[in-house]
Amino acid sequence: MYGADWCPDCRRAKAFLKENNIDLDYVDVDLDKEATKKVETINNGKRIIPTLIINGTSHTNPDNAQLGAALGINEEHRVIMYGANWCPDCRKSKAYLTDNKINFQYIEIDKEENEWAIPIIKELNNGKRKIPTILINDDIVLVEPENEELRQALNIDVVKEDRIYDTIIIGGGAAGLTTSIYAQRDRFDTLILEKKTIGGNAFLTQKIENYPGFTSISGPALMDKMEEQARVYGATIKTGEDVTSISKAGDHFEIKTKTSSHYGKSVVLSTGSTYRKLNIPGENELIGSGVHFCATCDGAFYRDKDIIVVGGGNSALEEGIFLAGFCKSVKIVNILPTFSASETYIEKLESIDNIATYMNKTSLEFVSDEADRFSGIKIKDNDTGEESIVDADGAFIFIGLVPNTNSFKGIVDLNDRGFIKTSGLANTSAEGIFAAGDCREGAIAQVAAATGEGVLASYGIKEYLSK
Numbered sequence: 318m319y320g321a322d323w324c325p326d327c328r329r330a331k332a333f334l335k336e337n338n339i340d341l342d343y344v345d346v347d348l349d350k351e352a353t354k355k356v357e358t359i360n361n362g363k364r365i366i367p368t369l370i371i372n373g374t375s376h377t378n379p380d381n382a383q384l385g386a387a388l389g390i391n392e393e394h395r396v397i398m399y400g401a402n403w404c405p406d407c408r409k410s411k412a413y414l415t416d417n418k419i420n421f422q423y424i425e426i427d428k429e430e431n432e433w434a435i436p437i438i439k440e441l442n443n444g445k446r447k448i449p450t451i452l453i454n455d456d457i458v459l460v461e462p463e464n465e466e467l468r469q470a471l472n473i474d475v476v477k478e479d480r481i482y483d484t485i486i487i488g489g490g491a492a493g494l495t496t497s498i499y500a501q502r503d504r505f506d507t508l509i510l511e512k513k514t515i516g517g518n519a520f521l522t523q524k525i526e527n528y529p530g531f532t533s534i535s536g537p538a539l540m541d542k543m544e545e546q547a548r549v550y551g552a553t554i555k556t557g558e559d560v561t562s563i564s565k566a567g568d569h570f571e572i573k574t575k576t577s578s579h580y581g582k583s584v585v586l587s588t589g590s591t592y593r594k595l596n597i598p599g600e601n602e603l604i605g606s607g608v609h610f611c612a613t614c615d616g617a618f619y620r621d622k623d624i625i626v627v628g629g630g631n632s633a634l635e636e637g638i639f640l641a642g643f644c645k646s647v648k649i650v651n652i653l654p655t656f657s658a659s660e661t662y663i664e665k666l667e668s669i670d671n672i673a674t675y676m677n678k679t680s681l682e683f684v685s686d687e688a689d690r691f692s693g694i695k696i697k698d699n700d701t702g703e704e705s706i707v708d709a710d711g712a713f714i715f716i717g718l719v720p721n722t723n724s725f726k727g728i729v730d731l732n733d734r735g736f737i738k739t740s741g742l743a744n745t746s747a748e749g750i751f752a753a754g755d756c757r758e759g760a761i762a763q764v765a766a767a768t769g770e771g772v773l774a775s776y777g778i779k780e781y782l783s784k
């Protein structure tokens with residue numbers, strides 16, 4: 318803090334920090350000419366005090382509320398979050414705290430001036446650099462918490478909203494956001510309930526090169542634009558809302574989440590699907606940079622490179638053959654002694670020179686080089702138990718896609734793999750409930766396709782609400 322003894326606001330700010338046990342370095346500008354110059358530089362030539370620098374950001378004569386916001390001071394709790402702007406879970410926690418009006422001090426660990434924070438995070442996480450790491454009152458440490466854990470730790474109330482929306486959209490990915498943009502423009506007020514981060518699966522990918530209009534755009538940048546557009550048209554967005562049930566309440570639907578309850582005249586299910594993971598060490602850390610789940614999306618990054626495909630069903634072989642067309646080599650690791658794919662794929666595979674197969678092998682862990690970059694997969698022969706490492710530049714996992722539709726069983730018809738059955742304008746088997754995107758039977762699992770399905774669902778809503 319740059320201040321002076323005669324300055325009442327400096328005294329007020331100092332007292333507030335003291336009351337809240339915040340340490341500060343205090344520099345009296347009357348005694349330090351360099352400090353005066355610094356204050357003038359920060360304030361466009363003006364000598365305004367107190368000027369505070371908190372985690373590299375300057376605050377000019379902040380009131381106590383502003384200080385509380387910057388330092389994470391709330392009535393009962395002080396909240397400090399160590400995170401990074403690229404980290405989806407950090408965004409999820411930030412959005413949840415912001416939505417619930419909880420002040421938190423955000424320390425961006427990638428900023429040079431915040432390097433001091435790295436040893437703190439490592440100490441709190443047994444030597445690992447895990448984010449978000451959230452400290453509550455210096456004694457509760459939450460690492461990559463679900464919103465429900467944050468809710469409990471901070472005593473955030475479960476909310477019951479009286480307002481009845483025209484439509485409630487469950488899932489804030491490409492399909493849900495597009496439905497909302499179209500519905501809002503049709504003057505239907507929409508509420509998007511999102512369990513994690515707005516942006517869905519597309520948010521997880523570093524580069525999207527097949528979304529029309531952008532030769533190349535990062536997943537977060539594209540999804541931020543869609544979110545902004547939905548907000549501009551008036552959508553209400555609530556994150557950290559994991560929908561657990563839908564029931565009919567008179568003319569409308571009641572949607573319950575783990576933390577709240579909402580009402581809508583119509584509902585759109587756009588919860589997407591989850592690529593089945595191997596759940597072996599190293600996987601989570603390398604997703605998006607070495608470990609991938611979509612050949613159409615990320616295959617082009619591996620032109621003339623060696624890659625591994627894990628799986629033995631139709632999608633593994635189809636995608637393996639596709640990747641072999643431009644990758645230097647494709648090594649298919651299959652846990653079973655034979656492929657479960659159709660004969661056509663198996664025959665085709667045998668005629669391709671740059672595909673090698675590793676049958677009856679269990680994937681044990683992802684291996685990285687010294688720079689923490691993907692370098693291969695450690696496998697074990699299921700008969701002999703012999704372990705070896707398959708080297709490659711990247712790996713694609715095709716062991717199934719699981720729709721996020723568990724909460725909708727018994728509410729709408731699902732197919733035997735759990736995908737939602739639809740007809741016409743994205744209608745499900747339940748009147749007034751629509752489905753769009755990757756959770757729907759027959760979905761293509763591409764961002765452009767999901768947005769198209771969102772448009773279709775919005776037309777379904779319009780038809781239903783205009784009856």
Ligand SMILES: Cc1cc2nc3c(=O)[nH]c(=O)nc-3n(C[C@H](O)[C@H](O)[C@H](O)COP(=O)(O)OP(=O)(O)OC[C@H]3O[C@@H](n4cnc5c(N)ncnc54)[C@H](O)[C@@H]3O)c2cc1C
Nearest residue numbers: 488490491492512517518519560589614754755762763764
């Ligand atoms: C790593 C990766 C890379 C990809 N790269 C590309 C690419 O380059 N190009 C391309 O076109 N496609 C790509 N895809 C596919 C693309 O991301 C999906 O097809 C698209 O995101 C589908 O959109 P969606 O809205 O249907 O579902 P999602 O994007 O999956 O969004 C669904 C949302 O619903 C939320 N949700 C789930 N359950 C609940 C619940 N119970 N309550 C509340 N919310 C819930 C989820 O948290 C999620 O945010 C990629 C996918 C992955 C995983």
